[in-house]
Amino acid sequence: MEPLPTNFFAESTVSTARHLLGAHLVHEHPAAGRLAGRIVETEAYTEDDPACHASHLSRNPETGTITGQGRGRDLFAAPGTAYVYLIYGVHWLLNVVTEPEGTAGAVLIRAVEPMAGVDIMQEWRSRPTTDLTNGPGKLTEAFGVDDEQHGMDLTGPPLYLADGEAVPDEEVATSSRIGITKGVERPWRWYVTGSSFVSKGTPSDQK
DNA sequence: TATATGATTGCCT
DNA sequence: GGCAATCATATAG
Secondary structure, eight states: OOBOOGGGTTSOHHHHHHHTTTOEEEEEETTTEEEEEEEEEEEEEETTOTTSTTTTOEEOTTTOOEESOSGGGGGGSOTTBEEEEEETTTEEEEEEEOSSTTSOEEEEEEEEEEEEOHHHHHHHHOSOGGGSSSSHHHHHHHHTOSGGGTTOBTBSSSEEEEOOOOOOGGGEEEEOOBSOSSSTTOOOEEEETTOTTSOOOOBTTOO
């Protein structure tokens, strides 16, 4: 199980999100040891996407200067960089920055299937196994991820993405993204059908 | 400067 | 099913 290389994340955000299904999220935690899970749900956010944190920013192609302030600036970082942010003042969400440096984009890791360190995850979350990592805010708690990991390179330890068995198209479904109010029509959520670790959210284009 | 909102979750009725 | 938690950032004034 090898770490995914930087160029894996340099391709388009949308295809990266699709191909991240089946890959592994690994955290070699300094205190708790090795935590790992198989990715079963992702979402894509791109530079021209109204739902993206970088949507209100712009970049001068000549100078590379980014106009505007805030966390979205970090979406222009090098591919494979961790983008971790606080949502609702309560939960941390983990993204992987995509596209070449200077172009904004990221894939949100929404759900994983626990593979290693389940006992630790259970200790930290005190919930049933199937409710440990089946949501973006849940898996960061289970993996011990917060703003300490923001900006880290995810192509090597301690926190990284590793290859896994590819998920065939027959086992992959798409939908609109969950919990957003802008860019609702874009079908940029991918998940593994039949996995009991996919999040329970409702796609934003549904009632 | 002030107010509203969000890539969510879990507890309460 | 309803809603509070809790804060960074966006947007209004």
